[in-house]
Amino acid sequence: MTTLDTASTAVSTALLEDFSLEMTGKDVPRLEEARDTIPQGTRINVTFLGNEDLRMRLDAARAVKRLGFVPVPHVSARRLGSRADFEQFLTGLHTDGTCDNVFAVGGDPASPEGPYEDSLSLIESGLLQEYGVRHVGVSGYPEGHPAIPGDVLWSVLRDKSAALAAQGLDGGIITQFGFDVDPVLAWIERVRDEGIALPVRIGVPGPAGVRRLMAYAARFGVGTSAAIAKKYGLSLSNLMGTAGPDRFLHALAEGYDPVRHGEVKIHFYTFGGLRATSEWIARFRKDHHG
Template sequence: MNTSTDLAGNRESGLLRGFSLEITGKDVDDLWAASAKIPPGTRVNITFLANEDASMRVRAAEVIKDLGFRPVPHISARRLRSRGELDTYLAALARIGAVEDVVVIGGDPAEPAGPFPDALAVISSGALVEHGVRHVDIAGYPEGHPKIEDEVLWQAVKDKSVALREQGLGYSVATQFVFDAAAPITWLERLRKQGIDAPVRIGVPGPAGARRLLRYAKRFGVSSSATVVQKYGFSLTGLLGTAGPTRFVADLEAAIDPASHGAVLLHFYTFGGVRATADWIQTAQPN
């Protein structure tokens, strides 16, 4: 396979089938504009940003549902000020029929704003089941986390998996975006050896300007060394250009073995470029 130019193998196995997208509350207009190019029922995650309030997230979920997609709102544990705030948010999502699928993450703040120090605390509270959640995405970090030791991250995945199973909730592991396809493959192998067989959604940076991709990489603690970004498909001497995930997805396709790696799907971080991401997927998607 010529991993830098084609997705022939991808078309054969359908790695792109069942992909999901991530947007912010501000991206709903772009999602609407791109909706004809996105398959009905596609999962669309809604981030939990500090500069967007709950009403904006709920409105985004409503638009996503009206467009025929599946809203998957984020819940950021350390941004929640109280159990009441969590209940109010989940109840608002339930009223519009958008509470069955959520993502539960720890969140960025160094100190929790309320009683939830991490995602496990939200899961263990019982609030998700009480409000009708049926499936939860939890976070995975193929390249680690700049502020959390690897063994702590692995223990957290195991603890959350146990807690979700005990509550009868389905779950998937959705990873942070990466630039080097080798990292999620190695991470997947370890995940399966830990006995976690849940589906995994590998985070993929959608097509965007190289400067923007590097800016997001720095913000989220993702590796962006010269070697890695060159593997991804753009040169540090041409940072005004646009980089897309063609090489990355093809490299993943070549390395993934469903027999050992289990169910693997792609999750696209759109970085405000919903239409560009939808265009790329439509071109690359299996017929």
């Protein structure tokens, strides 16, 4: 068996054993279409965007559960206008039985619409566990954040890890997606050096039109140089093509060391392509089954 074969096997049997997906509140019809290609029990994150309302978010989480998956609703701190808004959302999740897992994020608005400035304030509010939340995901930024200095990102991540422990909540980190494995693995090593033992889900872009992919990358400050794009099989000259994360996952498997990096899994950003992503994962796992 060659090194590449070994790496592929490692990806399919370990890193892709328990992948997670992301969808928006408007993606319920797409989830219905993809349901037969997604393993039952898969964690599916449901975004908290400005163009979605409470009903849409709750309906999406309920649909995820109804179809046999694990809903992970996002809570966007700066989009919550009041404590009452936060409690209304948590009440809805609790009533629907979709409150076990949430993902706490600061959100896009530059200034808070209410009393919650960041995801740490949501964790420290005490409301999450009061409404039955048991596991809280938080963000990680291996390539930095366009609006937040690196030292602040590290300080905040340490604080969130400590706050989750203090509140008695399980947690995990989901990273922003990138195209280059090296900074991701280096960042995870730093996470462990900082004493943060939370499991990490590495954000990976699912197969999507490259034009759309690059637009998302630019928005989130992810490195998309032509050299990196070419390294992972993305064609900047043929922007109407599609790209799957094959090479990224192979490189990740070759560089991943459980001793140094701890528990690592994969989170796919689907960009609306739930079926395309889930079918791609199924093919990849079948082709590289060890």
